[in-house]
Amino acid sequence: MDENWQRYSRQILFQPIGLEGQKKLSNSKAVIVGMGALGTVMANHLVRSGVGFVRIIDRDLVELSNIQRQTLYDEEDAANALPKVVAAERKLNKINCSVTVEGIISDVNLDNAEELLTGFDIILDGTDNFQTRYLLNDVSVKHLIPWVHGAAVSSRGMFSVIIPGKTPCYRCLFPTVPSGLGETCDTVGVLSPLTDIIGSFQAMEAIKLLVGAETTSNLEQIDIWYNSSMQMDITHGRSPDCPTCGKGRFDFLDRSSNQQVSYTTLCGRDTVQINPRKRQIINMKEQAERLEKIGTVNGNPFLIRFKPDHDISLVLFSDGRVLVHGTDDIVKAKSYYAKYIGS
Structure with missing residues (x-):
């Protein structure tokens, strides 16, 4: 075996991948x-598996609470707020x-999503909110790029593979955008x-797709505590x-769509207003009970003031x-x- 492929020898021995599959990766x-x-x-597995170019995008800094589950970071990263x-x-x-590996510090939004995500063979979902997932879906369908949701x-x-046209x-699976507060x-x-x-399942489905193998046709769901x-x-x-x-309508790439969320800096107030254009009705009592488990909560029937830490409060x-x-x-x-808030 060529020395260049020795690193992947155990993966190449797996017949459904083989040397030709490794070259595709x-x-x-x-x-x-x-x-x-x-x-x-996902990044760990794709890089170790030899995917030739991996772009990683995130807007946040490493915090101590991340290290419990975010496997590429350590205490030094958190101390340095990298x-x-x-x-x-x-x-x-x-x-x-x-x-x-190309790291990009950015918030993926409707202004930059197409620039950041096109030209790739696959998009992988490591996001934490519905709004960005619908945005990824718009880019995927519009530009015919498969993506792996997780x-x-x-x-x-849960995870699933979304292949445009197939x-x-x-949005077929989840037609109604959740109203947040999840x-x-x-x-x-x-x-x-x-x-x-x-x-790991997401990375595996991505590897299957990149080598031309069949991916799962299911929306897979698991609960590891209750073994279901x-x-x-x-x-x-x-x-x-x-x-x-x-219908070929890309609402999450369209600034005029009522699916958008408006973000406005309030002049002189050190405050950002976040305003979903689609009207919602929030059960204030339920949300106060949910939030008081993780921070300081007070308010009235019209608003909730939630303070998750010393510096920031959300109304x-x-x-x-x-x-x-x-x-x-x-x-x-x-x-x-x-x-x-969860959206």
Whole structure:
């Protein structure tokens, strides 16, 4: 065997991949959006497996609470408050110098998504919110790029492969955009083995797709605490009425769409206003009970003031509008919104 392939000898011995499959991997390009728990697992596997070019994108810094499950980071990264993609890129370059790893510190949004995500053979979902997943789906369908969806919270996870023109798209599977205020890792926690499992399944499906093998036709769901699993066959799930893949409407790339969320810096107030254009009705009592488990909560029937830490407070109104006090940085505000509000 050529010395260049020796590194992958055990993978090449696996007949469904073989040397030809390994060559395909080496000529492939993958982009991972989100370098948290799922993203670090996927990046680790793709780089070790020899995917030739891997772009990693994330907007956040390494924090001590990340290390429990985000496998590329350590205490020194957290102490130095390194951007996740910087810390990850350094680790990944030490793992496999023959792979090109490109770290980009950015918030993926409708203004830059097509620029950041096109030109790749596959997109991998390491995100933490619904809004970005629908955006990934728009880019995928519009530019005919497959993507691998994954999600993990508490002890439950899921993943699926979305191939434009072949499988249902994400919006076929989840036609109604959740209104936020759902469970997140920062509100109900998450188990480290779960993110390893879901991220590994995502990486495996990506490798299958890149070598030309059949990927799963299911929406796969597991609960590792209660030892349960479910496979939902989505083979026939494509909907001709789907706004995205059925009608070719890309609402999450369209600034005028009512699916967008508006982010506005309030002049002189060190505050960012986050305003979903699609009207919501929030059960304030339920949300106060959910948030008081993880921070200081007070308010009245019209609003909830939630303080997750010393520097930032979030004011949630019954129509879904949120004020993030303590920053005028929209990206930072979006991060807090995704962590605690869940969309």
